Amino acid sequence: MKKNINKRPTGKNHTVAMKPLTGVLDMTRSGVGYVIISEEQEDIFINRNDLGTALDGDTVVVKVTRKSSVSGKLEGRIIDVLKRNQTDFMGVLNASEGFGFVNIISEKPLPDFYVSAIRMKNIPDGSRVLVKFLKWDSPDKKPEAEIIKVIQPEDENNFAMQNILTENGFTIGFDDAVKKESEALPDTLPQQEINRRKDFRDVLTFTVDPLDAKDFDDAISFKKIDEHWFEIGVHIADVSYYVRPGTALDDEAYKRATSVYLPDRVNPMLPEHISNVLCSLRPDEDKFTFSAVFTMNKNGAIRDTWFGRTVIRSNRRFTYEEAQDIIDGGAGDHSDVILTIHEIAQNIRRQRFEKGAINFSSTEVRFVLDDKGKPIGIVVKESKPSHQLIEEFMLIANKAVAEQVSKVKIKGQPLPFPYRVHDKPDEEKLQAFLPIAMKFGFKFDLNTPKTIAESFNNMLQQIQGKPEMHVLEQLGVRTMAKAVYTTENVGHYGLGFENYCHFTSPIRRYPDVMVHRVLDAVLNNSAKPDKEMEEKCIHCSERERAAMDAERDGDKYKQIEYMREHLGEDFDGVISGVSSFGFWVETINEKCEGMVSLMSLSYMDTFEHIEGEFMLRGIRTGKTFRMGDRIRIKVIAADLDKRQMDYEWIPKPGGEPQKDKPTSKPAKKPKRNAVGQKKEK
Structure with a gap:
């Protein structure tokens, strides 16, 4: 339950009188951010121009500036950075005479880091390097850094794994x-x-x-x-x-x-x-x-x-x-x-x-x-x-x-x-899930938490090995609360325990x-x-x-590294997620997920996203791609720096024509959709 915040509407947008709050910045791939305050307080949206000198994962102070009359979300501006989440970064050096910039390798958008001549240490242009963040005085300037080490090809995996750890705020080694x-x-x-x-x-x-x-x-x-x-x-x-x-x-x-x-x-x-x-x-x-x-x-x-x-x-x-x-x-x-x-x-x-x-x-x-x-x-x-x-x-x-x-x-x-607690399913998410389950013939008894659990178990038992197993399991998991540590003992719903630690x-x-x-x-x-x-x-x-x-992130890196050796090869997969710009496919045997963009299907039809049914449907042909469908794909791109894979759909023999099909372009996979909701699977 979100905290009830008193707001007063003024003019077109609602201004919010609140003291500055402390939270952690979660950046999206599109360059905007959300400051996560607590489980009870709703996230605060931060536009690109209001990020200040904050980077992804930093502990920041945010001033709430308004409540949007369109989205209903709180919006704010970062006014201070209290703690840096990450100080070591991997990147590629773009060297000039007397100075250089390091293009940071990350899923999240980061500014280039400025490196002075004295800190460049005569390292050749284009080198992969490990840099240490020094300071960032103003959003009008670039962050300053120094180069710690040149990363040789044989060391790239080691530094990639270290980078994943530091990106997520973990220290490597002990003092x-x-x-x-x-x-x-x-x-x-x-x-x-x-x-x-x-x-x-x-x-x-x-x-x-x-x-x-x-x-x-x-x-x-x-x-x-x-x-x-x-x-x-x-x-x-x-x-x-x-x-x-x-x-x-x-x-x-x-x-x-x-x-x-x-x-x-x-x-x-x-x-x-x-x-x-x-x-x-x-x-x-x-x-x-x-x-x-x-x-x-x-x-x-x-x-x-x-x-x-x-x-x-x-x-x-x-x-x-x-x-x-x-x-x-x-x-x-x-x-x-x-x-x-x-x-x-x-x-x-x-x-x-x-x-x-x-x-x-x-x-x-x-x-x-x-x-x-x-x-x-x-x-x-x-x-x-x-x-x-x-x-x-x-x-x-x-x-x-x-x-x-x-x-x-x-x-x-x-x-x-x-205590280790796991709360009952979210009622709103459960209500959204019920029509999907009904389409596959499963009716849920919502009278008590116990009957809800029995309904889930009955469904899970009956779908074992069936095509719909993947979609119903994934959507069912989405209805569940996250298990957390807390002194408030509400029990562990998933395990069926009143007390658990x-x-x-x-x-x-x-x-x-x-x-x-x-x-x-x-x-x-x-x-x-x-x-x-x-x-x-x-x-x-x-x-x-x-x-x-x-x-x-570590698993994804290794999956991409593995699939780089299989470019152009075909795999059996299952559709694991759907959006307005394409769908994600997880290969059945390797569990490697990549995206099929709608651009690669434009030769065949224009597709509409039917959100409630987790499906894309062709306007002219009626061809559908639904979460849980088994399909055949080809690996067309595997980018380690961006940590993303791109697939191409392969029609069944005798199915839709492939002639005049344009070359597919790799598609980005944002973690949130256009309205700022996290993409969950």
Whole structure:
């Protein structure tokens, strides 16, 4: 719900009397911007002439100048830049005698950076360079920068990935103070601390992780109590033992708030000595953990729950593939334990969906890279029972911790806590989705949140493998709220949980570190309200979104790099988005998305955009291109600098004529349409 802002109409446009606001600038490809203030406050539109010296992602002060009588949007002018989001940029040097300009490589429009002769260092014209932003005194002038390094062709991928990280506000590497604190932490576990903890070193314990994982932050222990009951422990790396409040380590971890996973690297939240050594639950090593231990039966019924700090010793590291082989074949190391835990996990999973969790599937891709980081193949990841085995027990632990803390009251008030929440579907978006679902024969029961979830699950189950699966899944996801961190516990609608938090990945998520600290204080009866908890939650949510943007950008870069080697080749695809100037197609096997522009179809017809039906229709021929349609395309352009791909539609044999077809021109893919709405898929 947006905040209600009092406005007074004066003349043609409405002026708005408001104090200057602080927010983050989100630039569009068209050169205008939006200042994002908060979840509650509507974004403020900024015209090109009102951007001042702000760049994309900067924290700025904006003065609201009016409310447009046409669009109804608040408009404003940036009056100050408080914090630069990015200081290092990649670009191409345009050298002149005595000075030069660097054309910055970015999806977002950026001014050229001025470089003085003394800072050019005799670098040849046309060189790709890395520059550091120095200052920007006035919008009438160019920003000033200095050249840090010339980027050689063999280094281009490395700098592209680094540029994606810095564009999204992430620091590369750690400063000396953080490194010093990390390296000073002892590798051996103090006996005095071991004596304070519950000892699980004699209990069978194992990890299940991807083949290339190094930071094993969760482990499962198993002990049979009798024929019906088992003790299953979820053991999480005790990062909060090593990373203490007030240290440089903690300050840096909070600033980053998350690790970022790009196709060829991880930009970690914590230094490698902590994430890959001290806190990684490697086999045959004693490790400190924070644990949730459950007594449960094969149906997943929980009789007892215990929380506390522990010491463990992992007996075996399984990859997902190894665990899946045991599940499929029934034989292998500790097969009886793996099969029992698998059975419990599947029962819990089934019950979770019966109680209202929504089973939206998500497709992830993994790139097969050569020794220089160049993609030579794309593999689509599948969610198999071995993944679900770990996922279900992590969900149980997260839920149980949130339930434990939710019971705590301080002076009659709930203890501030970083819940992970997911609100109910947006009513307006849901109403817009219903006619689309109806066209495919699906009727939704909107009586309660539970019946809405049941309607989604019924639809998702019936469309598996059908042509409409893609369009209905994508549109269904659009109706959902975004999951965020907050102290306001509204539950997690998508999972069907009243209480939920993130407890199980403190190596890569700062909210999990905060959860560990609060839980420890609760268990020791020393909990005190943190007045800054909501502010910390907002920061972590913002950094999570930035990490997701960086990861999408990294995937897109590799997809384009891969498709550059396949120019002129044909692929099967599905229409993944539609606009007034063309449609987007995602290739079925490679999951690479590009655009087919209407200009490339002008030889055949003039097309109208039917927005409510996510469709383009030919005025003369009646030919339609609808979201979810399967079509054949040819790759005609793959631009790494612009991070965009352009496709050409290939008619079926015997279909529409192709003669006299003009050469297609690459089309830009803006993130917002003409009225300023973000393009979502």
